[in-house]
Amino acid sequence: MTRVAVNGVTGQMGGAVIEAATDSEVVVGFATSDTNAVDGVPVVDLADAAEALREYDVDVVVDFAVPEGALTVAEACVEAGVSMVVGTTGFDEDGMASLRDASEEVPLLKATNFSQGIQVLQRLVSEAVGTLDDYDLELMETHHNRKVDAPSGTANSILDVIQEERDVEPVYGREGHAPRDDDEIGVFARRAGDIRGEHELVLAGNDEVLSLSHRAEDRGVFAAGALDAATWLVGCDAGWYEFGDVVDA
Numbered sequence: 408m409t410r411v412a413v414n415g416v417t418g419q420m421g422g423a424v425i426e427a428a429t430d431s432e433v434v435v436g437f438a439t440s441d442t443n444a445v446d447g448v449p450v451v452d453l454a455d456a457a458e459a460l461r462e463y464d465v466d467v468v469v470d471f472a473v474p475e476g477a478l479t480v481a482e483a484c485v486e487a488g489v490s491m492v493v494g495t496t497g498f499d500e501d502g503m504a505s506l507r508d509a510s511e512e513v514p515l516l517k518a519t520n521f522s523q524g525i526q527v528l529q530r531l532v533s534e535a536v537g538t539l540d541d542y543d544l545e546l547m548e549t550h551h552n553r554k555v556d557a558p559s560g561t562a563n564s565i566l567d568v569i570q571e572e573r574d575v576e577p578v579y580g581r582e583g584h585a586p587r588d589d590d591e592i593g594v595f596a597r598r599a600g601d602i603r604g605e606h607e608l609v610l611a612g613n614d615e616v617l618s619l620s621h622r623a624e625d626r627g628v629f630a631a632g633a634l635d636a637a638t639w640l641v642g643c644d645a646g647w648y649e650f651g652d653v654v655d656a
């Protein structure tokens with residue numbers, strides 16, 4: 408069985424990963440504030456991550472935490488020679504560069520969304536935006552009220568896909584008094600309740616509206632995808648990998 412360490416083990420996704428791990432074994436977790444075991448999994452302070460990766464003979468880290476914590480654990484993975492699956496979102500440019508550096512030393516797979524549906528959505532978005540190339544585009548996402556980064560990592564990834572097809576300028580949370588430009592895309596983030604994650608791209612023009620949307624109904628979908636990615640990643644060469652590599656394999 409693949410031996411997994413979970414970064415952010417005390418969080419919502421940390422719990423979901425422990426619950427979903429049936430074909431792999433979560434042997435240790437990392438967090439900053441809780442040294443108690445979570446569901447029988449020992450919790451180790453981040454500062455001791457490299458030592459714990461060796462002590463618990465970890466094959467791969469699955470990370471759902473915050474950017475600062477993910478980067479600390481990426482350094483520990485490099486030190487201990489352990490693979491890493493990064494699910495945390497909200498990295499700035501420096502953070503992304505640090506992850507790229509780590510991927511030169513160990514296998515590192517990063518995805519803003521580990522659901523298969525979002526993989527398919529991204530392909531549909533690419534085709535739709537490339538075909539309906541003069542339609543107005545508006546992108547919306549909705550998440551639970553505890554989410555700290557906005558727009559979501561997934562919305563940013565969808566925006567990247569759109570910008571590969573069309574030169575559009577994002578307008579975040581539009582306000583004021585002016586008509587929209589043809590080449591802008593409105594991007595909107597809503598936060599409410601315990602909504603797991605909804606994303607929608609609207610393409611409107613020529614007396615018709617096409618809406619492409621996805622709704623996650625349980626965190627288990629992300630946890631299962633991340634664990635699939637973790638099992639797949641072990642034994643790969645050092646390098647940068649994405650969830651599409653796993654889904655297409």
Ligand SMILES: NC(=O)C1=CN([C@@H]2O[C@H](COP(=O)(O)OP(=O)(O)OC[C@H]3O[C@@H](n4cnc5c(N)ncnc54)[C@H](OP(=O)(O)O)[C@@H]3O)[C@@H](O)[C@H]2O)C=CC1
Nearest residue numbers: 415417418419420438439440471472476494496519520521
């Ligand atoms: N890629 C994907 O498919 C998905 C990605 N996500 C992303 O995963 C991340 C976590 O989401 P969620 O579980 O809902 O968040 P939570 O707030 O529930 O959990 C965050 C976890 O990170 C820990 N943490 C906080 N600060 C640090 C730090 N400085 N270093 C290390 N760990 C820290 C927290 O524990 P403590 O404070 O005790 O240290 C906690 O265990 C977010 O970035 C979210 O966007 C979420 C779902 C799916």
Ligand SMILES: O=C(O)C1=N[C@H](C(=O)O)C[C@H](O)C1
Nearest residue numbers: 496519520554559560561604
């Ligand atoms: O924080 C969340 O919950 C989620 N975060 C990811 C994101 O930022 O896109 C993935 C998913 O939408 C849930």
